Amino acid sequence: GQQLNQSPQSMFIQEGEDVSMNCTSSSIFNTWLWYKQDPGEGPVLLIALYKAGELTSNGRLTAQFGITRKDSFLNISASIPSDVGIYFCAVSLASKLTFGTGTRLQVTL
Amino acid sequence: GAGVSQSPSNKVTEKGKDVELRCDPISGHTALYWYRQSLGQGLEFLIYFQGNSAPDKSGLPSDRFSAERTGGSVSTLTIQRTQQEDSAVYLCASTSTRPNEQFFGPGTRLTVL
Numbered sequence: 001g002q003q004l005n006q007s008p009q010s011m012f013i014q015e016g017e018d019v020s021m022n023c024t025s026s027s028i029f030n031t032w033l034w035y036k037q038d039p040g041e042g043p044v045l046l047i048a049l050y051k052a053g054e055l056t057s058n059g060r061l062t063a064q065f066g067i068t069r070k071d072s073f074l075n076i077s078a079s080i081p082s083d084v085g086i087y088f089c090a091v092s093l094a095s096k097l098t099f100g101t102g103t104r105l106q107v108t109l
Numbered sequence: 110g111a112g113v114s115q116s117p118s119n120k121v122t123e124k125g126k127d128v129e130l131r132c133d134p135i136s137g138h139t140a141l142y143w144y145r146q147s148l149g150q151g152l153e154f155l156i157y158f159q160g161n162s163a164p165d166k167s168g169l170p171s172d173r174f175s176a177e178r179t180g181g182s183v184s185t186l187t188i189q190r191t192q193q194e195d196s197a198v199y200l201c202a203s204t205s206t207r208p209n210e211q212f213f214g215p216g217t218r219l220t221v222l
Contacts, residue, residue, distance in 0.1 A: 004151075031209050033209060033210075040215065040216075041213075041215050041216075042113070042200050042202070042213025042214050042215050042216055043152070043200075043213050044213070045210055045211070045212075048207075048209055048210055088151055088152070090152075092208070092209045095140070095157065095159070095208040096142075096154050096157060096165070096168075097142075097152075097154065097209070097211065098154070099144075099151035099152040099153075100151055101150060101151045102150075102151055
């Protein structure tokens with residue numbers, strides 16, 4: 001099946017720092033999505049990207065759809081404690097989503 | 110309710126028993142998905158229902174797994190003769206006009222002893 005490589009696997013940052021994570025694939029996809037999962041909850045959609053090269057923001061979050069359509073990154077600016085969680089990238093093919101293995105973010109005060 | 114709900118939230122069963130997991134999608138959503146999430150892993154697609162079409166079962170790991178969706182709304186995922194490797198969180202999602210923008214329930218944590 002399709003494989004998405006997310007990096008880093010985990011990161012510890014201090015409150016107020018900016019965060020960057022990315023997701024790569026060996027295949028081309030036309031839709032990239034970023035989800036966040038809090039403990040004991042289902043993932044919540046943060047940003048959806050539908051056009052190569054597209055840069056989209058949602059509050060302190062910014063995501064870009066790579067021009068090659070094989071990658072995407074997510075930036076979080078000025079992190080706060082509630083940013084803690086697991087961030088997943090996902091790609092869409094035939095109405096089904098394939099998820100990356102996630103980046104676990106921990107924020108220290 | 111406003112979101113996707115799943116029940117039970119936790120299920121502990123013995124190896125070899127059958128289990129049923131329930132999902133109530135958002136009202137009016139035509140598509141419903143089941144995923145499995147093993148500890149520390151991403152989500153693995155299991156099955157997809159869209160309207161009255163035949164479900165896409167391509168992700169079901171074995172014939173012990175089945176799912177149905179009654180009346181285009183509630184769905185039940187059934188695992189027969191459970192095995193320890195079936196232990197995971199089972200997540201349900203629904204969506205309407207934008208298939209990529211899936212809304213997830215909180216999941217059912219299944220533990221097979």
